[in-house]
Amino acid sequence: MEATGVTAGGKPVTFPQYLLLNAKRFASRPAMRIKDYGIWQTWSWAEQRDEIRDFALGLKAMGLAEGERIAIVGSNRPRLYWAFCAAQSLKAIPVPVYADSVAEEMAYVLHHAGVRFAVVQDQEQVDKIQSVATDIPGLSEIIFDEPRGLRDYERDHLHDFSDIQQRGREIAAANTSAISDWEAGIRASDGTETSAILYTSGTTGRSKGVMLTAAASVKAAEDTAKFDNMTEQDEVLAYLPLAWVGDHYLNYAQGYVAGLCMSCPESPETVAQNLREIGPSFYFAPPRVFEGLLTSVMIRMEDASSWKKWLFTHYLGVAKAYGEKILEGRPVPLSGRISYWIGDKLIYGPLRNVLGFTRIRTAYTAGEAIGPDLFSFFRSLGINLKQLYGQTEAFLYVTAQKDGDVRPDTVGPAAPDVEIRIADNGEVQFRSPGMFAGYYGDEEKTRETMTPDGWVMTGDAGIFDAQGHLKIIDRAKDVGKLTTGALYAPKYIENKLKFFPNIKEAVAFGDGRDFVAVFLNIDLTAVGNWAERNNISYGSYQELAGLPQVYEMMTNHINQVNRDLAAEPMMAGAQIKRFLVLHKELDADDGELTRTQKVRRSFLAERYGPLIEALYDGSPEKYIETEMTFEDGRKGIIRATVKVADAKVQPVSNAMPEAAE
Amino acid sequence: MNARVQHVELHAEDDGLNPGDVMLNVENVSLSFGGVKAIADISFDIRKGEIRAIIGPNGAGKTSMLNVINGFYHPQEGVITFRGEARSRMRPYEAAASGIARTFQNVALFKGMSTLDNIMSGRTLKMNRNFFWQVLNVGPARNEEIEHRLKVEEIIDFLEIQHIRKTPVGKLPYGLQKRVELGRALAMEPDLLLLDEPMAGMNLEEKEDMSRFILDVNSQMGTTIALIEHDMGVVMDISDRVVVLDYGRKIGDGPPDEVKNNQDVIDAYLGVSH
Numbered sequence: 061m062e063a064t065g066v067t068a069g070g071k072p073v074t075f076p077q078y079l080l081l082n083a084k085r086f087a088s089r090p091a092m093r094i095k096d097y098g099i100w101q102t103w104s105w106a107e108q109r110d111e112i113r114d115f116a117l118g119l120k121a122m123g124l125a126e127g128e129r130i131a132i133v134g135s136n137r138p139r140l141y142w143a144f145c146a147a148q149s150l151k152a153i154p155v156p157v158y159a160d161s162v163a164e165e166m167a168y169v170l171h172h173a174g175v176r177f178a179v180v181q182d183q184e185q186v187d188k189i190q191s192v193a194t195d196i197p198g199l200s201e202i203i204f205d206e207p208r209g210l211r212d213y214e215r216d217h218l219h220d221f222s223d224i225q226q227r228g229r230e231i232a233a234a235n236t237s238a239i240s241d242w243e244a245g246i247r248a249s250d251g252t253e254t255s256a257i258l259y260t261s262g263t264t265g266r267s268k269g270v271m272l273t274a275a276a277s278v279k280a281a282e283d284t285a286k287f288d289n290m291t292e293q294d295e296v297l298a299y300l301p302l303a304w305v306g307d308h309y310l311n312y313a314q315g316y317v318a319g320l321c322m323s324c325p326e327s328p329e330t331v332a333q334n335l336r337e338i339g340p341s342f343y344f345a346p347p348r349v350f351e352g353l354l355t356s357v358m359i360r361m362e363d364a365s366s367w368k369k370w371l372f373t374h375y376l377g378v379a380k381a382y383g384e385k386i387l388e389g390r391p392v393p394l395s396g397r398i399s400y401w402i403g404d405k406l407i408y409g410p411l412r413n414v415l416g417f418t419r420i421r422t423a424y425t426a427g428e429a430i431g432p433d434l435f436s437f438f439r440s441l442g443i444n445l446k447q448l449y450g451q452t453e454a455f456l457y458v459t460a461q462k463d464g465d466v467r468p469d470t471v472g473p474a475a476p477d478v479e480i481r482i483a484d485n486g487e488v489q490f491r492s493p494g495m496f497a498g499y500y501g502d503e504e505k506t507r508e509t510m511t512p513d514g515w516v517m518t519g520d521a522g523i524f525d526a527q528g529h530l531k532i533i534d535r536a537k538d539v540g541k542l543t544t545g546a547l548y549a550p551k552y553i554e555n556k557l558k559f560f561p562n563i564k565e566a567v568a569f570g571d572g573r574d575f576v577a578v579f580l581n582i583d584l585t586a587v588g589n590w591a592e593r594n595n596i597s598y599g600s601y602q603e604l605a606g607l608p609q610v611y612e613m614m615t616n617h618i619n620q621v622n623r624d625l626a627a628e629p630m631m632a633g634a635q636i637k638r639f640l641v642l643h644k645e646l647d648a649d650d651g652e653l654t655r656t657q658k659v660r661r662s663f664l665a666e667r668y669g670p671l672i673e674a675l676y677d678g679s680p681e682k683y684i685e686t687e688m689t690f691e692d693g694r695k696g697i698i699r700a701t702v703k704v705a706d707a708k709v710q711p712v713s714n715a716m717p718e719a720a721e
Numbered sequence: 722m723n724a725r726v727q728h729v730e731l732h733a734e735d736d737g738l739n740p741g742d743v744m745l746n747v748e749n750v751s752l753s754f755g756g757v758k759a760i761a762d763i764s765f766d767i768r769k770g771e772i773r774a775i776i777g778p779n780g781a782g783k784t785s786m787l788n789v790i791n792g793f794y795h796p797q798e799g800v801i802t803f804r805g806e807a808r809s810r811m812r813p814y815e816a817a818a819s820g821i822a823r824t825f826q827n828v829a830l831f832k833g834m835s836t837l838d839n840i841m842s843g844r845t846l847k848m849n850r851n852f853f854w855q856v857l858n859v860g861p862a863r864n865e866e867i868e869h870r871l872k873v874e875e876i877i878d879f880l881e882i883q884h885i886r887k888t889p890v891g892k893l894p895y896g897l898q899k900r901v902e903l904g905r906a907l908a909m910e911p912d913l914l915l916l917d918e919p920m921a922g923m924n925l926e927e928k929e930d931m932s933r934f935i936l937d938v939n940s941q942m943g944t945t946i947a948l949i950e951h952d953m954g955v956v957m958d959i960s961d962r963v964v965v966l967d968y969g970r971k972i973g974d975g976p977p978d979e980v981k982n983n984q985d986v987i988d989a990y991l992g993v994s995h
Binding site: 095096097098099208209211212326327329330333 | 874883884886941
C-alpha cells in the first residue's frame with residue numbers, strides 16, 4: 061500500500077487519509093451514487109475527493125476549527141456523507157443525529173455535543189432546529205442540502221451547501237497552496253483525534269455520545285472488511301439511519317477502507333425498488349425487514365396460479381433440503397444438486413432478483429433474535445445471510461459468523477481482534493480495536509460502562525457454546541438463578557417458544573424458584589386454522605385455548621424446547637417443567653403488554669398471582685377471575701378454570717445432538 | 722438536490738405582467754342552463770402571483786365558474802379578459818395553450834397508465850414533433866422526449882412521488898391520485914392553475930402536504946392559482962384573497978380575514994332564519 065500515513069510507508073489511520081488514497085488508487089472507480097430525477101448519478105473517488113475538498117475549504121473559511129463538533133442531520137444523501145469526511149479532514153468531529161428525532165431530543169443532543177455548525181438535509185430539519193434555537197445557544201451556522209422552500213428564509217446564518225463549496229473553490233483558485241495545505245493537514249494526522257461522536261438511540265434514559273477515535277475506527281473497519289473479503293468491486297445501498305452506528309460503520313467506514321461504492325436511495329419510500337436496481341453485494345437489515353420480505357413474497361404467491369404455486373412449494377421444499385448444505389459446501393447427493401439447480405433457474409434466481417439479492421455475497425442481520433425458519437429460508441435460497449452482534453461502544457462488531465459456519469441460534473465467534481469474556485453474572489464483556497474512547501462529556505457513565513481493567517460491559521448476558529460461538533440470552537439484569545443454582549434466562553426460553561407459529565406470547569417464571577414454568581398465549585390465527593383443518597369446533601378464544609388437543613400441541617412444543625435446552629450444558633438446568641395456556645390474550649389495553657408489545661412481567665405476576673402459585677403448588681387446575689377491557693373501552697370480568705399441565709424434562713445426560721432432532 | 726443532471730427550472734412564462742397586475746378579469750358574467758341560472762352577473766379578478774380561492778356552499782356555482790374560466794362553458798353574458806385580451810368563445814384546448822391548466826373535482830386521470838405517463842401527457846401541448854415522429858422514436862423526436870422527461874422528473878421530485886413513478890394510477894390511494902393530477906397540470910407549466918377541490922376526501926396529513934405543495938408551486942414556480950375548496954381552515958390559511966359565491970351570486974370578496982367576518986358569508990354558511 062502506498063504511503064499516505066503520518067510516517068512514510070504507514071497505512072492510512074484516518075478516513076480522510078483513505079479518501080486521498082482511494083482518489084489515487086481507484087480514481088475513476090465509482091464511490092457514490094444517488095438516484096436523482098429518475099437517473100442514477102455517479103461520482104468517482106477522484107470526484108468525491110474534490111467535492112469533499114471544496115466543502116472542507118469552505119467550512120474552514122467559515123471558521124470550523126480543530127476539535128469542534130459539527131452536527132449532521134438528515135437521511136442518506138451524498139452531501140451529508142461528504143460532510144463527515146470534510147469535517148474529519150479538518151479534525152473537526154461530526155455528530156450525526158437521527159433525522160426523525162423530535163425537536164426536544166435534537167435540541168438535547170445538539171446542545172450536549174456543543175455544536176456550532178449543523179449540516180442538515182432540508183427545510184424540515186431547518187424548521188425543527190430553528191424552533192428550538194433558544195435551547196441550543198451555541199449553534200450559529202446551519203448549512204442545508206436541499207434549498208426547496210427555504211427561499212424566503214433569513215440567510216444571515218443559513219447557508220446553501222453548494223455556496224459553501226463555491227466558496228471553497230474560490231479559495232483554491234485564489235491561493236495555489238490551499239489544496240496542498242489541506243492534503244498535508246490530512247496526512248499529518250496520527251489518528252489519535254476523535255473521528256465521530258455517535259449518540260445512542262436512548263431507549264433507556266438520555267442518549268449518550270459515544271466517542272470513537274480515528275485510528276481505532278479505521279482498524280476495526282479494516283479488520284471486518286478483510287473478514288468478509290470486501291473490495292472496491294463491492295456495492296452497498298445506504299438506507300439505514302445515518303446516525304446509527306451500523307450505517308456509519310458498514311457504509312461509511314468499511315466503504316472508505318475497502319474503496320467500495322455506496323449508493324443512496326432516491327427517497328425513503330423507494331428503497332425496495334432501488335435495491336433491485338443497484339443489486340448490492342453487501343447488505344444489512346434487522347430481522348423484521350427479512351420477516352416483512354418473506355411475508356410479502358408469501359402473500360404474492362397466494363395470488364399466483366395453482367401451477368406456479370405448486371412449483372413454488374415444491375422447489376421451496378428442495379431448497380429446504382439442500383440449499384443450506386450447498387451454500388456451506390457440505391456433501392449433497394447428485395440428484396439433490398440437480399433439483400436445486402433447476403429450482404435455482406425457475407424459482408430462487410428470479411426470487412432473488414425481485415428482492416434485489418442477485419449479487420449479494422454477504423448479508424448480515426442483527427439487533428434481535430431471528431427465527432430459525434426465517435433465517436434458513438433466506439439461506440436456502442442461496443443468500444449468504446449471517447448474524448453479527450455489536451454495539452455502538454464497540455463501533456459495531458463484537459462477534460460475527462464466518463462464511464460456512466453459520467447457525468441461526470448463535471451470533472458467531474468473536475470478530476477479528478476482539479476479545480470476549482463472560483463475567484460471573486453472565487454478562488458479556490469485550491475489548492476490541494474499535495472500542496470507544498468514552499462518553500462525550502460524561503465521565504461517570506464511562507466509568508460505569510468500563511471495568512477497571514479496560515473491558516466494556518455490554519449489559520447483555522451470554523454464553524459460549526462448545527464451538528466457541530456466542531449466544532446472547534437476555535439482558536444481564538433479567539437473568540436469574542433457580543434454587544438449584546441453574547442459570548435461568550427468561551427471554552431466551554420465551555424466544556424459543558415464540559418461534560413456534562402456534563405460540564403468540566410466552567412468559568417464563570423461575571427466578572428464585574425450584575423450576576421454570578411458563579404462561580402461553582396461543583396464536584388465534586395459526587391455531588384457529590389448525591382447528592378448522594382438523595374439524596375441531598370452538599366458540600371463543602377461551603374455549604380454544606382450553607381444548608385438550610391444544611394442550612397436547614403445546615406439550616409437544618415445550619418438549620421440543622426442553623430437548624433443545626438439554627443440548628446446551630449451560631441452559632439444561634432451566635427446562636420447563638409446568639405450563640398453562642392463558643384463557644385470554646395478553647393485551648396492551650389491559651396493561652399486560654407495553655405499547656410496543658413487550659410483556660410487563662411484574663404487572664403479570666401481580667394480576668395472575670393465583671395462576672403462578674398453581675404452577676408451583678402442583679394443582680391440576682385453577683379458577684380465576686380477571687377484569688378485562690373490551691375494544692370499545694368497556695370493562696368486563698372474564699372467569700375461567702385454567703388447566704395446568706406438566707411437560708417432559710429431558711435428562712441432561714441425553715445432551716447428544718441427535719436428541720435435538 | 723445533488724443535481725448532476727442539469728437542473729431544469731420549472732416556471733410560469735414571463736408574460737410581461739408584474740406580480741399584482743390583473744391577470745384574468747371576469748366582468749358581469751352570467752351563465753344559465755335552460756331556466757337555471759348557475760352564475761348571475763359575477764365580476765372579480767385574479768391577479769398575477771396570488772392564490773385566489775373561490776368558496777361557497779354546495780351548488781353555489783363554483784365549478785361552473787371554473788368551467789367558464791377555462792373555456793368549457795360559454796357564458797351568455799359578460800366578458801372574460803385574460804392577460805388584457807378579451808375573449809368570447811374559447812375552447813378548453815385554446816385555454817390550455819394560452820397557459821391555463823386545471824385539475825378536476827373527481828380525479829380525471831388515465832387509470833391504466835403509470836404516474837409518469839400521466840404526467841407526461843400533460844406535456845402534449847409542448848411537444849413539437851407530431852404523432853408519426855413520436856411513433857418512429859428517432860432523432861429529434863427522441864431528444865424531445867428526453868427533454869420533456871427531464872421536466873416531468875422535476876415535477877415528480879417536486880411532488881415527492883418518486884416511489885410511484887411506475888405504478889398505474891388506478892392502484893394508488895386517492896390522496897396520491899390527487900397529487901398526480903396536480904403533477905399533470907404542472908407539467909403544462911401553466912401561468913394560471915385552476916384547482917377544483919384539491920383536498921376533497923383527504924385526511925389531515927394529506928391536506929397539509931397538499932397545502933404545502935400549493936404554496937410551493939405558487940412561490941417557487943410563480944404560478945398564479947385559483948382554487949375551489951370546502952375546507953375553510955385550509956382556504957383561510959393559504960389564500961391571498963377569497964371570493965364567496967352563493968346561489969350563483971357573489972356575496973363576498975376580499976382577504977380571508979375580511980371575508981370571515983362578512984355577515985352575508987356567515988349567513989350563507991351557517992344558514993339564517995327567515
